[in-house]
Amino acid sequence: MIQLDLNNAASFLSQDWLTSRQDRLEKARVMLEEGNGPGGDFTGWVHLPRDYDKVEFARIQKAADKICTDSQALVVVGIGGSYLGARAVVELLRSPNYNLKKKDTPDIYFVGNGLSTDALIETIELVKDRDFSVNVISKSGTTTEPAVAFRIFKSLLEEKYGKEEARRRIYATTDAHKGALKGLADKEGYEEFVVPDAIGGRFSVLTAVGLLPIAVAGIDLNALMGGAAEAMEALAVPGLDNPAWQYAAARHALYESGKSTELLVGYEPSFRFFAEWWKQLYGESEGKEGKGLFPASVEFTADLHSMGQYIQQGQRIMFESVVSFQNSLGSYTIPNDPENVDGLNFLSGKPLSFVAEQAMRGTILAHMDGGVPNIIIKADRRDERTVGQLIYFFEYACGLSGYLLEVNPFDQPGVEAYKKNMYALLGKPGFEEQKAALEARLNG
Amino acid sequence: MIQLDLNNAASFLSQDWLTSRQDRLEKARVMLEEGNGPGGDFTGWVHLPRDYDKVEFARIQKAADKICTDSQALVVVGIGGSYLGARAVVELLRSPNYNLKKKDTPDIYFVGNGLSTDALIETIELVKDRDFSVNVISKSGTTTEPAVAFRIFKSLLEEKYGKEEARRRIYATTDAHKGALKGLADKEGYEEFVVPDAIGGRFSVLTAVGLLPIAVAGIDLNALMGGAAEAMEALAVPGLDNPAWQYAAARHALYESGKSTELLVGYEPSFRFFAEWWKQLYGESEGKEGKGLFPASVEFTADLHSMGQYIQQGQRIMFESVVSFQNSLGSYTIPNDPENVDGLNFLSGKPLSFVAEQAMRGTILAHMDGGVPNIIIKADRRDERTVGQLIYFFEYACGLSGYLLEVNPFDQPGVEAYKKNMYALLGKPGFEEQKAALEARLNG
Numbered sequence: 001m002i003q004l005d006l007n008n009a010a011s012f013l014s015q016d017w018l019t020s021r022q023d024r025l026e027k028a029r030v031m032l033e034e035g036n037g038p039g040g041d042f043t044g045w046v047h048l049p050r051d052y053d054k055v056e057f058a059r060i061q062k063a064a065d066k067i068c069t070d071s072q073a074l075v076v077v078g079i080g081g082s083y084l085g086a087r088a089v090v091e092l093l094r095s096p097n098y099n100l101k102k103k104d105t106p107d108i109y110f111v112g113n114g115l116s117t118d119a120l121i122e123t124i125e126l127v128k129d130r131d132f133s134v135n136v137i138s139k140s141g142t143t144t145e146p147a148v149a150f151r152i153f154k155s156l157l158e159e160k161y162g163k164e165e166a167r168r169r170i171y172a173t174t175d176a177h178k179g180a181l182k183g184l185a186d187k188e189g190y191e192e193f194v195v196p197d198a199i200g201g202r203f204s205v206l207t208a209v210g211l212l213p214i215a216v217a218g219i220d221l222n223a224l225m226g227g228a229a230e231a232m233e234a235l236a237v238p239g240l241d242n243p244a245w246q247y248a249a250a251r252h253a254l255y256e257s258g259k260s261t262e263l264l265v266g267y268e269p270s271f272r273f274f275a276e277w278w279k280q281l282y283g284e285s286e287g288k289e290g291k292g293l294f295p296a297s298v299e300f301t302a303d304l305h306s307m308g309q310y311i312q313q314g315q316r317i318m319f320e321s322v323v324s325f326q327n328s329l330g331s332y333t334i335p336n337d338p339e340n341v342d343g344l345n346f347l348s349g350k351p352l353s354f355v356a357e358q359a360m361r362g363t364i365l366a367h368m369d370g371g372v373p374n375i376i377i378k379a380d381r382r383d384e385r386t387v388g389q390l391i392y393f394f395e396y397a398c399g400l401s402g403y404l405l406e407v408n409p410f411d412q413p414g415v416e417a418y419k420k421n422m423y424a425l426l427g428k429p430g431f432e433e434q435k436a437a438l439e440a441r442l443n444g
Numbered sequence: 445m446i447q448l449d450l451n452n453a454a455s456f457l458s459q460d461w462l463t464s465r466q467d468r469l470e471k472a473r474v475m476l477e478e479g480n481g482p483g484g485d486f487t488g489w490v491h492l493p494r495d496y497d498k499v500e501f502a503r504i505q506k507a508a509d510k511i512c513t514d515s516q517a518l519v520v521v522g523i524g525g526s527y528l529g530a531r532a533v534v535e536l537l538r539s540p541n542y543n544l545k546k547k548d549t550p551d552i553y554f555v556g557n558g559l560s561t562d563a564l565i566e567t568i569e570l571v572k573d574r575d576f577s578v579n580v581i582s583k584s585g586t587t588t589e590p591a592v593a594f595r596i597f598k599s600l601l602e603e604k605y606g607k608e609e610a611r612r613r614i615y616a617t618t619d620a621h622k623g624a625l626k627g628l629a630d631k632e633g634y635e636e637f638v639v640p641d642a643i644g645g646r647f648s649v650l651t652a653v654g655l656l657p658i659a660v661a662g663i664d665l666n667a668l669m670g671g672a673a674e675a676m677e678a679l680a681v682p683g684l685d686n687p688a689w690q691y692a693a694a695r696h697a698l699y700e701s702g703k704s705t706e707l708l709v710g711y712e713p714s715f716r717f718f719a720e721w722w723k724q725l726y727g728e729s730e731g732k733e734g735k736g737l738f739p740a741s742v743e744f745t746a747d748l749h750s751m752g753q754y755i756q757q758g759q760r761i762m763f764e765s766v767v768s769f770q771n772s773l774g775s776y777t778i779p780n781d782p783e784n785v786d787g788l789n790f791l792s793g794k795p796l797s798f799v800a801e802q803a804m805r806g807t808i809l810a811h812m813d814g815g816v817p818n819i820i821i822k823a824d825r826r827d828e829r830t831v832g833q834l835i836y837f838f839e840y841a842c843g844l845s846g847y848l849l850e851v852n853p854f855d856q857p858g859v860e861a862y863k864k865n866m867y868a869l870l871g872k873p874g875f876e877e878q879k880a881a882l883e884a885r886l887n888g
Contacts, residue, residue: 080749115800280750287754305524306724310731312858362865414756421806
């Protein structure tokens with residue numbers, strides 16, 4: 001299971017950093033367990049690894065198998081939580097070069113998560129001459145970015161295969177009962193999967209939202225859910241040795257001591273998008289009412305040669321949370337160089353992972369010496385089970401953290417602000433007055 | 445040329461934010477111009493777009509042509525400034541999916557910028573059965589990450605082609621006179637390019653360090669350098685309407701007013717690594733002596749659905765610097781949907797870029813209303829000339845910014861700390877005592 005090493009944060013924390021938060025953690029635990037705290041209607045993720053819909057789960061796997069058989073590419077239409085979780089898991093467990101690699105499973109393209117014309121045209125070029133399917137993921141079906149992309153890729157499918165076959169290549173992950181996409185899916189007869197009411201986007205990776213693309217990448221869903229279930233059981237047990245309690249309490253204590261920024265640190269390029277998923281999870285859950293740690297991320301050792309200087313000697317505003325996977329999947333031995341041109345023969349014959357391990361250990365001490373507390377989150381081998389554990393660990397600790405911070409960790413009231421302005425500026429019917437006011441400000 | 449729009453930052457700045465910094469900016473300008481300020485030995489980039497070595501420039505283009513002829517892939521070995529600039533420009537001008545796209549130029553793989561065993565093995569798999577060349581970029585030749593990677597890819601080349609042909613496929617970008625890699629390159633007869641003494645890694649993208657990989661991607665070096673030269677001329681002119689003066693002064697004023705974090709905002713997925721290059725440039729130049737803005741980045745509109753909540757309502761510690769390219773390269777018209785399922789027919793027939801433009805305008809106002817100052821950096825069409833301008837703009841403004849902050853913007857003393865610890869823990873000869881001490885702390 002996930003373990004926490006706080007040895008390199010302890011000197012920055014008061015002696016009672018954990019015990020003084022015990023009562024609040026226990027209250028938070030009960031609120032998550034019973035769904036009766038702020039945002040309690042959105043705690044469906046808490047027991048998801050136990051209570052998930054087994055029938056739908058089997059359908060997801062079957063749909064993935066069909067896509068693997070009839071498609072060279074899957075186009076995933078979704079934004080925010082409707083793509084970050086899937087992309088995070090696919091990159092972490094397969095590779096950020098997943099689409100480049102030789103493999104038995106389809107390429108996966110994530111679209112509808114922005115408004116770049118050039119990125120859209122590029123993806124069209126990459127898929128249009130190949131057999132492909134579309135997984136459109138949207139609770140409402142009316143969010144601008146995915147809705148526009150779905151119009152386009154639906155048309156592409158219909159042009160390529162005709163309306164009937166296109167319908168069989170569209171998988172709609174949407175509200176169970178209502179909404180524009182639900183209505184269309186019912187009418188057209190798309191295979192449908194559910195975005196549950198009780199689970200917000202950023203907590204949805206282990207629902208159909210994340211699982212269908214993840215399964216198409218050939219990732220073992222049972223192992224992933226199994227890992228999450230293990231974490232669910234372990235982290236439900238109250239106590240000061242609970243790693244989620246420790247993580248939530250340590251980051252809250254560091255926040256209260258004046259740190260404004262948490263840096264999630266990974267040592268694998270494949271971890272980059274998992275960090276993006278984490279940023280949404282924590283930033284959107286905590287960043288409200290003028291509160292919350294600013295979530296940022298780095299990829300070491302690469303970024304030790306870019307952000308490293310700042311972390312070592314810049315403003316002392318951050319702490320680091322380092323995710324460390326035990327052992328690499330593969331192994332590579334550093335070759336000997338008879339001429340020892342680079343002076344590194346003292347490493348010859350050693351595994352590269354040994355060098356990486358020492359780089360991590362050395363960095364943690366260096367940064368601690370520079371005044372940056374380090375929390376180390378130790379995970380096992382980078383496989384499905386471990387990633388399932390890690391997802392649940394971060395989700396559960398996020399729920400606890402939000403309650404320690406005394407916010408509703410499950411809403412996102414600030415996300416509407418840009419949308420309203422955008423709708424008005426786009427000339428959406430009903431926004432005429434706002435449009436005039438905004439244009440006046442922009443031109444004034 | 446690059447232009448600054450400060451209308452959405454003005455209300456957060458005192459009336460004299462610019463005039464009160466005029467004298468300091470003028471002093472900074474002179475120090476950059478004459479190379480006599482702190483770190484003045486590393487201001488070779490200031491006149492580089494005029495003074496660059498035209499003979500070497502032609503050799504770079506010729507080497508790139510050879511690589512395009514005899515290689516399906518180029519492996520670029522380098523860390524920090526020895527890969528970020530090239531990767532940033534290749535992604536921004538070609539695509540983050542450059543390696544996936546059909547094209548006339550070789551794939552490019554960046555290695556030696558970390559210690560991940562799995563990423564290394566993956567890249568070996570991706571290139572070993574194809575014709576490839578190696579560009580090793582290291583001033584010393586002894587930095588651990590690139591040195592280890594170079595050992596491995598040099599061996600691969602030698603196994604594949606024999607020693608003699610391998611030599612013709614290795615391009616060494618290194619010190620002009622000394623160092624391990626220089627010695628090896630001389631002895632083996634590699635084609636050599638120069639990492640200039642007077643230009644630090646993070647300012648080196650327009651030297652051979654960046655230009656060879658950039659040229660291999662089919663990017664027009666003359667246009668890129670031409671854009672940089674235009675910016676050099678324009679930004680050398682002192683005055684309060686100089687956009688680099690404005691950017692340096694505005695961010696310094698916001699820093700002094702209490703903002704700790706600068707978010708670089710792009711609206712194109714292809715901008716993601718340019719933002720990483722920018723983070724190194726500013727973070728490493730300013731993050732010292734407990735000072736400096738923490739550099740972070742987001743990709744909109746995608747991240748409006750992840751980091752957007754925090755930016756709108758979290759701690760009020762940041763401002764945004766938005767890089768806005770005028771017009772997309774391509775154009776795509778939003779199709780009509782007779783049934784208007786998503787309610788977006790008010791956009792039918794409009795170009796997608798219009799929607800993106802309104803999203804940006806709406807977001808800037810929303811964030812400003814949320815207490816986040818917005819600086820808008822307006823660039824022309826996303827082409828070589830504009831990117832050359834943008835690179836020089838950020839470099840020059842960074843030099844000014846460092847001097848306003850009263851640091852040496854051209855050193856990076858904090859980068860050594862992790863290296864020393866790592867060497868000791870790895871058992872490098874000469875570090876025995878430190879090793880024992882560090883192990884004791886780690887086990888303690």
